[in-house]
Amino acid sequence: MSYPQYPSQQPYQAPQQYPPQQSWPSGEPPLWAPYYGAPFAAAVKRFFKKYADFSGRASRSEYWWWTLVSSVVGIILNIMVQSGVHYTAYGSTAGPGTFIGGILALIFLLATFIPSLALIVRRLHDSNKSGWMILLGLIPFAGAIILLVFMLLGPDPHGQQYDQPTA
Numbered sequence: 001m002s003y004p005q006y007p008s009q010q011p012y013q014a015p016q017q018y019p020p021q022q023s024w025p026s027g028e029p030p031l032w033a034p035y036y037g038a039p040f041a042a043a044v045k046r047f048f049k050k051y052a053d054f055s056g057r058a059s060r061s062e063y064w065w066w067t068l069v070s071s072v073v074g075i076i077l078n079i080m081v082q083s084g085v086h087y088t089a090y091g092s093t094a095g096p097g098t099f100i101g102g103i104l105a106l107i108f109l110l111a112t113f114i115p116s117l118a119l120i121v122r123r124l125h126d127s128n129k130s131g132w133m134i135l136l137g138l139i140p141f142a143g144a145i146i147l148l149v150f151m152l153l154g155p156d157p158h159g160q161q162y163d164q165p166t167a
Contacts, residue, residue: 032165034059034126044069051115055164058122077105128156
């Protein structure tokens with residue numbers, strides 16, 4: 001016959017899931033609210049709709065889907081630039097692919113730099129951190145690691161202070 005080791009202990013109850021799942025009339029949350037579990041297309045669409053909006057919050061899925069898109073586009077543009085370079089015994093020369101790839105890379109950078117900063121700030125807000133924490137990225141090496149850890153953190157209910165619901 002076995003006896004419980006800790007007789008006063010209550011059975012385990014799973015904690016409530018945060019964020020609470022809400023149902024929105026249109027199927028996806030409004031732009032002022034984070035979209036937890038956002039699918040790929042919705043995350044990219046929301047990135048461009050909230051182009052320079054530094055207020056509110058962004059879910060992990062919104063952030064990581066855009067990071068994936070941005071990385072893939074960057075790799076493709078880098079391949080374009082590198083494929084136009086011709087190496088010889090006397091050095092290297094740039095072909096037309098280098099210039100076209102370089103121009104496309106510059107356009108992509110200019111079009112997505114500010115929105116990417118805004119997305120990072122909104123992601124920091126979701127974990128209840130100030131948007132000014134983005135300046136930690138200026139610390140060589142350690143700043144990038146700190147920001148990576150912050151981007152991996154889950155949502156914090158206190159982050160709702162950064163929401164600004166609109167009608």
